[in-house]
Amino acid sequence: MKMFHLPSLSTVMLYTLCLTFLVLLLVKTRREASGTLPLKQLMKPQSSPVTSWYSLGVVYPSNYTFHLNEPNKCLERTPFLVLLVITEPKDVAKRHAIRQTWGNENLVPGISILRLFLTGVHPIFGSPVQKHLEEESALYRDIIQQDFIDTYYNLTLKTLMGMEWISKFCPSATYVMKADSDIFLNVDYLMSQLLQPHLPPKKNYMTGYVKLNVVSEHDKGNKWYVPKEVYPNDTYPPYCAGPGYVLSGDLVKKILQVAQTMKVIHIEDAFMGLCLQELGIRATDSRWGLFNIHKIEYEKCTFSELVVVHHYGPEELLKIWPDLRAQKKTCHS
Numbered sequence: 001m002k003m004f005h006l007p008s009l010s011t012v013m014l015y016t017l018c019l020t021f022l023v024l025l026l027v028k029t030r031r032e033a034s035g036t037l038p039l040k041q042l043m044k045p046q047s048s049p050v051t052s053w054y055s056l057g058v059v060y061p062s063n064y065t066f067h068l069n070e071p072n073k074c075l076e077r078t079p080f081l082v083l084l085v086i087t088e089p090k091d092v093a094k095r096h097a098i099r100q101t102w103g104n105e106n107l108v109p110g111i112s113i114l115r116l117f118l119t120g121v122h123p124i125f126g127s128p129v130q131k132h133l134e135e136e137s138a139l140y141r142d143i144i145q146q147d148f149i150d151t152y153y154n155l156t157l158k159t160l161m162g163m164e165w166i167s168k169f170c171p172s173a174t175y176v177m178k179a180d181s182d183i184f185l186n187v188d189y190l191m192s193q194l195l196q197p198h199l200p201p202k203k204n205y206m207t208g209y210v211k212l213n214v215v216s217e218h219d220k221g222n223k224w225y226v227p228k229e230v231y232p233n234d235t236y237p238p239y240c241a242g243p244g245y246v247l248s249g250d251l252v253k254k255i256l257q258v259a260q261t262m263k264v265i266h267i268e269d270a271f272m273g274l275c276l277q278e279l280g281i282r283a284t285d286s287r288w289g290l291f292n293i294h295k296i297e298y299e300k301c302t303f304s305e306l307v308v309v310h311h312y313g314p315e316e317l318l319k320i321w322p323d324l325r326a327q328k329k330t331c332h333s
Helices: 009-034 039-043 049-055 092-100 126-140 152-169 187-195 249-259 268-279 314-325
Strands: 066-068 081-086 113-121 143-149 175-180 183-185 206-208 244-248 308-310
Touching (some): 049 152, 081 152, 092 126, 113 126, 113 152, 126 143, 152 175, 175 249, 187 244, 244 249, 249 268
Parallel strands (some): 081 113, 113 143
Antiparallel strands (some): 066 143, 175 244
16 A cells, blocks of 8 residues: 655645745746736736626536545545635645644544535646646545636635535535634534534534624725625625634535525625525524634633634644643643
C-alpha cells in the first residue's frame, strides 16, 4: 500500500509562496504581452462586479459541472456531521491547518465526521492553480469544485454547491455545518451543547449567530448592494451569520429546492435567511457568545466553552490548538 506523509507547515508555506510566485510571474508575462496593463487593471472587472452579477439574474443551479468531486464519501458510512468549509483555490495553507485542527475527522471519538472543502475556479489563473489543486485533491480526497468563477460575488453559489453535494451524495447526513476557512471551531463543544448525538436529531433546524433587522443596501456603490427589483424590502429576515452556522440534514434539501425558485443574491448568509422565510422556518437562537463573528483573543478556558470565533488564520490556529487540546490544564466552572 502506498503511504502518504502529511507535509509540514513549513512545506505548505513554501508551496504557497511558490504558487504566489507563479501567479506573479504569469501576471508579469501577461503585462508584457499586453504592453500596458498594470496588475490592478488585470484583476479589476471592466464594470461593477455587483451590477454585472445581478444583470445575469443568477439562479441555482445553472448547469454547473463538478470539476472535482468525491461522490463515494457516504457510501460506507452515514456522517453525523458534515463540515462544508468555504475556501479559495489558492488556500493551501488554510486547508492544511484545518485538516490538522478542527477539521480532523477523528476529533470526536465515536462520532462520524466528514470534512469537505468547497471551491470554484480561480478567476485569473485557472489552469496553473487548477493543476496544484488537483494534486492536493488526489492526496486528501476532500475537495469539491464546480466550474463557476471563485469570487466573493459567487459565495452563495459555493454554499449551494455544498448543499447540492449533500442532497445528491450524502442525503442521510444528520447535521451539516457551513464554515468559513478563517474561523476557530470547537467541534467538541458544538457536539455536547447543540447537536447532542444521544438525542433524536433536530428537524428544520438552523442555528448560529442570528442577525436581526439587517438593512438591505440599494446603493450601487455598496459592497452589499442588491437591486430593489431583486429584493425590495428595507431589511432582511433573521439569518445566521456567514462565518459558521449549523443546520439539520433534512433542511439542506429543502433550502436547495426553494433556492432554485428564487433569484440568488450574493450575500450568502442573508440569502439563507430568505430561503428560510420562504420555507416558513425561523433560525434558532443559540446561547449568546457561542458563535462569535468578531475576533476574541485566545484563552483556553474561554475557547473551551464556545463554538466559533472569526478571523483566525492558519498560523494562529496551529499555534493555539495544542494548548486547547492539552489535558494537563483543565477549566472549572
